[in-house]
Amino acid sequence: MGNNNGSELPDDTVAELRRNTGFTSGEIHQMYRDFKVDFPEGVITRDRFAGMYRKLFPDGCSDTFAGYVFSAYDKDGNGVIDFDEFVATLAVAANGTDEEKLQWAFQLYDLDGDGEVTRDETKEMIMAIHRMKGNKNARNDAEIITAKIFHSLDKNRDDSLSQAEFVAAVHRSPDIGNLFRGAI
Template sequence: MGNSPPVGKTLSDSNLEELSRLSGFTQDQVREWHSGFLKDCPSGKLNKKKFIEVYKQFYPSGKAEKFCEYVFRTFDTDSSGNIDFGEFLIAISITAQQDPKKKLEWAFSMYDIDRNGFIEKKEMKKIMDAIYDLLGEEKKGSNNPESKVEQIFSKMDKNSDKKLSKEEFVNGCLADDHLRKLLAPSAT
């Protein structure tokens, strides 16, 4: 995902061509997205505060901040602290496309907080906590993040190394509708 060209307020012909190729959107669609992005972000950059503000509107009854941190980090592929138009467009194209495998690979990159190529239980627990907060879920009894993480790992960790590779995560989600809906709702 980190292959998008940096794009500011102007969209050069080479940027347009490259973003169209990377995203699968037509050049006209890229122009439309760019125009809308600049209306919302006149500086050509989306900072974390604004991102959280916008994202919270979709989850008015939950606490979106923690989850937004993970989503923002995944979109901010160059770790600049801002999402530029190229990063935004590529992220939108991945979340909007029909291929569940690509969506699950993107979800994996969000769950792999330390970006070491694996999801450890502590990372999954942080994300589960954030998902529970986002959805306003109770964290009591058997319906708590720790139990959910144990269930997930018992189903997905095929080689029992206490971490999930991208392949284990993607294949585990593809093989289990419940896990896919929980871990990557947009990949159904």
């Protein structure tokens, strides 16, 4: 197989990433080299991830939102983002269909991972986004946005959205889709 001296990826890993992400071998190798420069230990820790968000949003409080995004990247739940997890998420952003992007957004909002996005989870996520951006009215704005989302999407009024309900409703309503994407 390939060279695995820590500076290059094994050939079987590259082949699997190509199949699963749509990136070329060259793109994967370049991303890996860049990843190793930025994260020589080969993983991104929660603290390091949050630090990147603090630099991007110095006027707000981004730690809560960064924690939510970190959890969405950390598919195996081991407390770090490895290169495969990093590339898988980038692939959805760069090469994913609208459906895959909506599924990722749904998973991001499903804070407890139970397959449902509740009104409270939505409000928490939107509040975290607004706090990250430095919005002093984050709680009030999150209440208003959440009410709009659930009024339009939650047809059975159970304060919960399944992934299928969410995806179907966003496809039916471009305004709500834009509102939800604007909250991500």
